[in-house]
Amino acid sequence: MNFWQIIVRLWPFVRPHHILVTASLFLTLIGAVAAQVNPIVLRYTVDTVDSLLSQGIHAQEATRLLVFISAVLFGKELVNILVKYGQSMVGENLRIQLSSALSQFAIERILTYRYAFFAGDENATGKLQTRIDRGAESLTMFVKNIFVDLLPLFANAILALVLMFTANFYVGLVASIITPVYFLLSWRQAGLLKGVRRGLRSLREEKTNGLFNIIESIIVIKSFVREEYERDKQYRLQQNLIDAQLKQRKTNYLFDALKTFIEQVGVVLIIILTAYFVLEEQMTIGAIMFHIMLFNNVSAPIRQLHRIYDQMNEAMTYAEGFFEILDADDAIEETGELVVEGLKGEFELREVSFIYPNGTQALWNVNMTIPAGSTVAFVGLSGAGKSTLLNLLCKFYQPTSGQILLDGKDLSAYDTHLLRRKIGLVLQKNHIFRGSIEENIRYGYMRATKEEVIAATKKAYLHEQVERLPNGYESEAQSLSGGQQQRIAIARLFLKDPPVIFLDEPTASLDAIATEQIKNSLDAIKENRTVVVISHSISQIIDSDLIYVLKEGRVVEIGTHAELYDRKGTYTEIFNASARSLNLDKIAQTLDAD
Numbered sequence: 077m078n079f080w081q082i083i084v085r086l087w088p089f090v091r092p093h094h095i096l097v098t099a100s101l102f103l104t105l106i107g108a109v110a111a112q113v114n115p116i117v118l119r120y121t122v123d124t125v126d127s128l129l130s131q132g133i134h135a136q137e138a139t140r141l142l143v144f145i146s147a148v149l150f151g152k153e154l155v156n157i158l159v160k161y162g163q164s165m166v167g168e169n170l171r172i173q174l175s176s177a178l179s180q181f182a183i184e185r186i187l188t189y190r191y192a193f194f195a196g197d198e199n200a201t202g203k204l205q206t207r208i209d210r211g212a213e214s215l216t217m218f219v220k221n222i223f224v225d226l227l228p229l230f231a232n233a234i235l236a237l238v239l240m241f242t243a244n245f246y247v248g249l250v251a252s253i254i255t256p257v258y259f260l261l262s263w264r265q266a267g268l269l270k271g272v273r274r275g276l277r278s279l280r281e282e283k284t285n286g287l288f289n290i291i292e293s294i295i296v297i298k299s300f301v302r303e304e305y306e307r308d309k310q311y312r313l314q315q316n317l318i319d320a321q322l323k324q325r326k327t328n329y330l331f332d333a334l335k336t337f338i339e340q341v342g343v344v345l346i347i348i349l350t351a352y353f354v355l356e357e358q359m360t361i362g363a364i365m366f367h368i369m370l371f372n373n374v375s376a377p378i379r380q381l382h383r384i385y386d387q388m389n390e391a392m393t394y395a396e397g398f399f400e401i402l403d404a405d406d407a408i409e410e411t412g413e414l415v416v417e418g419l420k421g422e423f424e425l426r427e428v429s430f431i432y433p434n435g436t437q438a439l440w441n442v443n444m445t446i447p448a449g450s451t452v453a454f455v456g457l458s459g460a461g462k463s464t465l466l467n468l469l470c471k472f473y474q475p476t477s478g479q480i481l482l483d484g485k486d487l488s489a490y491d492t493h494l495l496r497r498k499i500g501l502v503l504q505k506n507h508i509f510r511g512s513i514e515e516n517i518r519y520g521y522m523r524a525t526k527e528e529v530i531a532a533t534k535k536a537y538l539h540e541q542v543e544r545l546p547n548g549y550e551s552e553a554q555s556l557s558g559g560q561q562q563r564i565a566i567a568r569l570f571l572k573d574p575p576v577i578f579l580d581e582p583t584a585s586l587d588a589i590a591t592e593q594i595k596n597s598l599d600a601i602k603e604n605r606t607v608v609v610i611s612h613s614i615s616q617i618i619d620s621d622l623i624y625v626l627k628e629g630r631v632v633e634i635g636t637h638a639e640l641y642d643r644k645g646t647y648t649e650i651f652n653a654s655a656r657s658l659n660l661d662k663i664a665q666t667l668d669a670d
């Protein structure tokens with residue numbers, strides 16, 4: 077992205093703060109005028125002193141002169157302080173407002189994106205966060221730079237140049253010839269340093285991460301005796317850091333010296349030229365100071381150009397990643413118009429195939445019916461495509477080909493949000509937010525009363541455990557054990573009370589007692605609802621009304637437990653293996669002996 081493209085993209089965010097922008101431009105103008113006061117006052121002083129000297133000094137006039145220039149210089153300084161303060165405040169205000177607006181917009185935008193957007197590698201949690209944070213940060217710096225650095229410095233320079241030309245065409249010409257050379261040097265410096273700063277930053281981050289990793293994995297490092305390896309890894313990193321830092325310093329010192337030299341050439345040329353005109357009596361002696369100070373006003377901004385250029389460059393790099401996220405129009409979750417009140421909950425899949433965005437084909441021509449009000453189990457080895465099927469039924473992904481119908485209508489025709497309100501999803505590992513237990517359960521139904529929350533928690537066999545915690549329902553949910561967190565997810569489901577329920581190994585992380593309790597609660601909620609369960613637990617499979625056996629993305633067997641077991645196919649194989657893993661013979665002997 078180039079400078080103008082960024083400005084165009086940022087304009088909608090800056091526009092609401094047009095008063096701040098106008099104030100900043102106004103202050104810039106005053107600041108630029110104030111910056112020219114010193115040269116003018118100095119010229120006046122030198123000329124007046126000169127004429128006083130040649131006329132013979134009158135104490136009264138000398139005093140008047142001193143009072144006058146002191147008043148002007150102090151007054152100007154006062155204005156300068158106010159302008160600087162105002163500019164910083166306005167710039168900072170703009171930066172803070174913009175930063176918040178950009179971050180909020182990015183969050184609102186990604187919330188509208190479909191699940192697949194977040195599941196892709198390039199948008200892994202950390203990467204997405206870095207891109208948004210860096211983007212928002214460097215874009216706000218970009219805007220602040222424009223208002224606090226770029227505009228004031230350049231307004232100052234242009235005004236000084238105009239004054240030089242007005243004073244004398246040739247002096248103006250010298251200043252305008254030196255300026256591009258100076259400008260070019262700054263440009264070259266920035267070009268050479270391009271990427272070095274970013275490289276330095278990433279090396280520093282790597283160094284911090286390295287230390288973090290060492291501390292975090294110290295037990296592994298020590299047990300495998302990898303101290304030396306880790307030490308060398310860090311050493312190499314330090315060396316790279318040293319190289320990059322030295323390169324940056326070397327370039328900066330060289331160019332700073334060159335720029336000072338060119339600036340001095342400018343100063344000398346202007347002194348010679350002005351002195352010539354003074355001797356020719358075309359100018360007064362005050363012009364020498366006047367021109368040198370104006371020239372300083374012209375060259376000061378360019379001296380800082382490489383820094384501004386560098387920051388702008390960084391903003392442009394990160395802006396690209398940031399706006400790419402905001403522009404992912406094709407990631408916006410699709411939704412239909414269809415709103416249903418009394419959902420029956422019959423799903424039908426016709427020739428459904430699905431390929432993940434990374435190219436993995438997970439489903440091949442799947443045909444199945446999930447009758448309303450029944451419990452259906454998906455059985456299969458891991459990687460068979462069971463979770464993928466649930467993802468499609470929740471509309472997290474669209475089938476690559478084929479059709480999914482719900483109550484006879486295409487799933488894509490349904491309003492996605494309203495549809496999801498009717499579906500309860502419990503996964504093997506459910507996300508528990510940082511926050512209290514109550515907040516986490518209430519996520520199932522935000523407007524639930526405390527009594528409703530407690531009733532749901534009781535059904536998930538969690539109430540008594542919560543009561544025993546020092547802070548009860550106010551305790552931090554993330555500090556609960558895996559099994560307890562799972563019960564929170566199940567309590568959420570009870571609170572939501574949806575007509576359709578999808579369970580993806582809901583009891584996988586529970587102990588035996590909890591599994592039995594939860595199974596009882598789930599059995600109770602299954603009544604009159606469409607339930608799809610993925611489970612390795614034989615007891616949950618046996619209970620279902622219909623079983624679909626999946627193998628490598630295809631449905632290979634359909635039927636009830638009894639029918640499938642007799643068929644002696646994949647189902648029997650999986651079933652027997654599960655039974656053997658439970659060591660059923662010995663269990664039976666123990667129970668018999670009882």
Ligand code: ADP
Pocket residue numbers: 195432433434436437438456457458459460461462463464465
């Ligand atoms: P199951 O639930 O039966 O264990 P999955 O539905 O999770 O199986 O996976 C089916 C296939 O799809 C596997 O080959 C798996 O590697 C692949 N897969 C699952 N999730 C993704 C994903 N987000 N991106 C790419 N491939 C995936």
